Amino acid sequence: MIQKIHHIGIAVKSLDEALRFYSETLGLHVHKQAVVEQQGVKAALLTIGQSEIELLEPLGPETPVGRFLERRGEGLHHLCFQTDGIDQELAGLKAKGVELIDQEPRIGLAGRICFLHPRAMKSVLVELAEPLD
């Protein structure tokens, strides 16, 4: 079951520069920061109320976020919902024939995650996450 917005993902050219606005200016706490090689990003999660903002700097131009930056520039990249059962959600989506990027959950900064294809959600890249902590 979808519980809340877990985070909003923002593609940025430089994580350090983006943190100056989102952490120093807005005063948001950096909850996690890591390099996620599998997704080709250096990322940070910043807490805002019950949700988070995820800043994503690509590790290279040929990564998904790198290609997004090349096409569209910095800005809103994806929307992640928290679920208490990602396996059940994924099974339900497959049963409905929803177009998916991930057929199985994988580990991301937000926990066990999977992405739906933006074609399935009217041009919005949607992620589901079941936090591990």
Added chain:
Amino acid sequence: MFKRIDYLTIKTDDASGAAQVWEAVLGLKGRAPQAMVGVRSISVPVGDAFLELAQAEGEGPYGDWLRQQAEGMCLVGIEVDDLAGATAHLRARGARVSEPREGGVPGVTFALVDTASTHGVPIAIVQRSK
């Protein structure tokens, strides 16, 4: 000071059709459509925030702005308790922020933060009257 994500606006050419998709795929149910300042919108509550499925319709400043956006996510609303204080805080740190003004929804005032300050993200800081 910046308390929570209040809403995320998603631009669509068909708010009702989009609401059907969000409900069918993720089980998120929209409220009744509303019309305001050139936009037809459907709110979809999720946790303590909501998605605003927004379709430009007719004349109005919001609709005019929305027409210029690509389909998909286009605006993040962040709630504050003190809009004047939050605006002054951001300006003191070099961010460009519009003058606070009344929104299309009664009891809501907001100011827009320039995307040059936010790394490309249109952000509205929003105060709701108690």
